[in-house]
Amino acid sequence: MNEYNIAVIPGDGIGVEVVESAIKILDATSKINNFKLNYKYYEWGSEYFIKNKMMMPENALNLLAESDSIFLGAIGHPDIQDHITLNGLLLPIRRKFDQYVCIRPSVLFPGVNSPLKNVEDGDIDIVVVRENTEGEYANVGGFQYQDSNDEIAIQSSIFTRKGTERIIRYAFELAMSRDKKLTSITKSNAQGYSMVLWDKVFKEVSKDFPEIETNSLLIDAACMDFIRKPKEFDVVVASNLFGDILTDIGAMITGGLGLASSGNISFNDDNPSMFEPTHGSAPDIAGKNLANPIAQILTGAMMLSHLGEDNAAYQIRESVIKTLKLGKNLTSDLGGNSKTDICTNDILNNL
16 A cells, blocks of 8 residues: 655645645545555644744754655735745745746636636636746845835846756646647746746747647736637746736636645655645635635645546546536535535545
8 A cells, every 4th residue: 555644734724624625535535546645734834923933943844855745725814924924934845845846727617607708618728837946936135225215125036047948848748748739928028138048948948849839928918818818728838926927817717716726846756746725825714614625625636646646636636526517515706605514525425
C-alpha cells in the first residue's frame, strides 16, 4: 500500500471548513483505491501571526520539507495587510521548494451557469500556467523618506532567462498533451525589458514545438478576450502578476472562485508541491457553514494526480461533476441553498 505524508495548513476563515470537507473526500477515495494519507496539521496563518508576530515559526520550512505534499486552505485576515500574509507564508513556501509552476484550470462544468452569453458546459476549458517564483511578486524594492512629502516606493520585477524559459517550456509541453494551442501573455509595449525578454524566450522555445499553434497577447487584450471569446483559449502561459489577474477572470466566467483549484508544483523530487484553492479566506462567511467546498475538493484531486493516484483523482472529479450536474445540493454561490456539509456529503455519496 502506498503511503503519503501530507502537511495540512487549514489557514484562516473558510479555509478550516473547506479543508475539513476535502479531507473527508480524500480519505474516502484513499480507502477505495488502497492507499493511505498521513496528515500532519500546522495551525499557521493569521491567528498565529496575531499571537506571535509571524505567520509561521522559524523552522516551518524544515517541517514542511518532511512531507510529500502540502495541502493549504486559505490565508487572509481583515486586520492584517495582504502583503504580510503573502510574504510571511505563501511566497516563502513557493520559493523555498522551487514551486515554479502554478497550474490553474478554468472549466465550465455541466450544470454550472456562466455569466457569459452563448456558452455551454465544455465550451470553456482553459489552463493558465503561471510563473510562480519570480516576476512581479519578487518583492524586491524598498522605501525612502517614509511618512514625508518626499516618500518614495520602489518595486522591481525580476525576470531571469532560466525562470522565463522553464515556465514557457512547461507550458509548451502541456499544450502538446491538449489541443496544441498556446497563448503567451505579455506587456512589452510598456515593460520594455522584462516583457521583451519574455517575448524573446517564447519565440525561441516555440522553435522546439513546431506542432503548437502559438499566439501572443498583451494582458489588457487577453482580459478582454477571456470574456469576448474564451472558447479560443486552451493553454495560457503568463508571468506571476498577469497569471493571477487572468485566473480570477477565468474563475468568474466558469462559475466563480468556489470552483477554482490550483497547484504550486515543484519538479524536484526532494521538494513537496503545495495545493490550494484560488479563493481567499472569506471572513464574512467563515464559521457559518456557507462556504463552497468544491474548489478545495478539486484541489485535493489535483494533489492526488501529482502523487500518482490518477484513478482516485478521476473519481473525485467525476463525483464533483455529478453533484454539479444534478444541482440539488449546491451552495448559494452556485444558485443553491445547501450548506457546506450537505454539499460535501453529496459528493461523498457519489464516490
